[in-house]
Amino acid sequence: MKRIYFNEVVMRDGFQMEPEFVPTDTKVALTDALSQCGYAKIEVTSFTSAKAIPMLRDAEEVMGRIQRHSGVEYTVLVPNMRGAERALESRPDEFNLVMSMSETHNLANLRMTRENSFAALREVIQRFGAQVPINVSLSTCFGCPMEGGVPQQEVLEWASRFTDLGVRGLTICDTTGMAQPAQVAQMCEVLRQRFAGLQLTLHFHNTRGMGLANVLAAVQSGIDRFDGSLGGLGGCPYAPGASGNICSEDAIHMLDAMGFDTGMDLNRLLPIARDLPGVVGHSVPGQVAKSGRISDLHPALPSVTSLKKELS
Numbered sequence: 001m002k003r004i005y006f007n008e009v010v011m012r013d014g015f016q017m018e019p020e021f022v023p024t025d026t027k028v029a030l031t032d033a034l035s036q037c038g039y040a041k042i043e044v045t046s047f048t049s050a051k052a053i054p055m056l057r058d059a060e061e062v063m064g065r066i067q068r069h070s071g072v073e074y075t076v077l078v079p080n081m082r083g084a085e086r087a088l089e090s091r092p093d094e095f096n097l098v099m100s101m102s103e104t105h106n107l108a109n110l111r112m113t114r115e116n117s118f119a120a121l122r123e124v125i126q127r128f129g130a131q132v133p134i135n136v137s138l139s140t141c142f143g144c145p146m147e148g149g150v151p152q153q154e155v156l157e158w159a160s161r162f163t164d165l166g167v168r169g170l171t172i173c174d175t176t177g178m179a180q181p182a183q184v185a186q187m188c189e190v191l192r193q194r195f196a197g198l199q200l201t202l203h204f205h206n207t208r209g210m211g212l213a214n215v216l217a218a219v220q221s222g223i224d225r226f227d228g229s230l231g232g233l234g235g236c237p238y239a240p241g242a243s244g245n246i247c248s249e250d251a252i253h254m255l256d257a258m259g260f261d262t263g264m265d266l267n268r269l270l271p272i273a274r275d276l277p278g279v280v281g282h283s284v285p286g287q288v289a290k291s292g293r294i295s296d297l298h299p300a301l302p303s304v305t306s307l308k309k310e311l312s
């Protein structure tokens, strides 16, 4: 059985666009509950400016209070040197640096040109890379909602510049759900050839309903790591039209049903997913938490039972 690894991003990508502040106690309890479910990684929070992302202004406190589970890596998003200095104090297992493949989205999200972002992140890698494993998330790899198409070559070039600096992983993000499965398959084939040995993660949003199709295309192209968000919550506040990530439990359910080893315990995860609307105060897009697993059967109607008897 092929192993597939999941990184839960609800605490960061999931919450960052929510209008109502989720209390720190709730964030800690949710992270602790998710830690029991079999994730390879949990992205707990982000060390961005509180003005830019008010929801995650309690990053230090959340990181300080969660109970770390052996076997789970606790990663945090880091946008700049200030964020890295703050994050280091919290002893994360990984820094997840971020920059966009689209100049316009990078300016919107990080208020810098891509070259300036790269220079700032290079400094972070050079200063902290020996102490903390570093992943780089490349946003808008499959298209930008403002610029349109992003050439694959562009993604490969930025990816190479980061791998030359010795990062351990790259996350290829479809920030606003513009990827389609044929494009994903092509991108994944090339990435695997070019960056063999690197931890490659795919990050999809289901903005146009192609999320799980894209996961499947990536799996079939040999990718074994995915970001997902509980309930399908999520989106970047600086990307117009952004909506939820692929739903973790739906993706896990699909891959489990196909016979992949996700290492996940859906019996634990689904009740947590069912509580999520109560946490954020609205319904969430995830399907399996609502409909149950394919193995959760319903009793036949009494009329069908009697018809069966009559016909037997």
Ligand code: COA
Binding pocket: 016, 046, 047, 048, 049, 050, 051, 052, 053, 079, 080, 081, 082, 083, 084, 086, 098, 109, 110, 111, 139, 236, 237, 238
């Ligand atoms: N943590 C806390 N505060 C930070 C910070 C960080 N990592 N980086 C900057 N700041 C503060 C500065 O101290 C300054 O505060 P002040 O106004 O009280 O003096 C203010 O933010 C502006 O600092 P500046 O260096 O001019 O940054 P900026 O305004 O260009 O913003 C980012 C840069 C990256 C910090 C900001 O755009 C950001 O956090 N963006 C959000 C990125 C994100 O998480 N997007 C969604 C996920 S992809």
Ligand code: ZN
Binding pocket: 013, 173, 174, 175, 203, 205, 234, 235, 236, 245
């Ligand atoms: Zn995202």
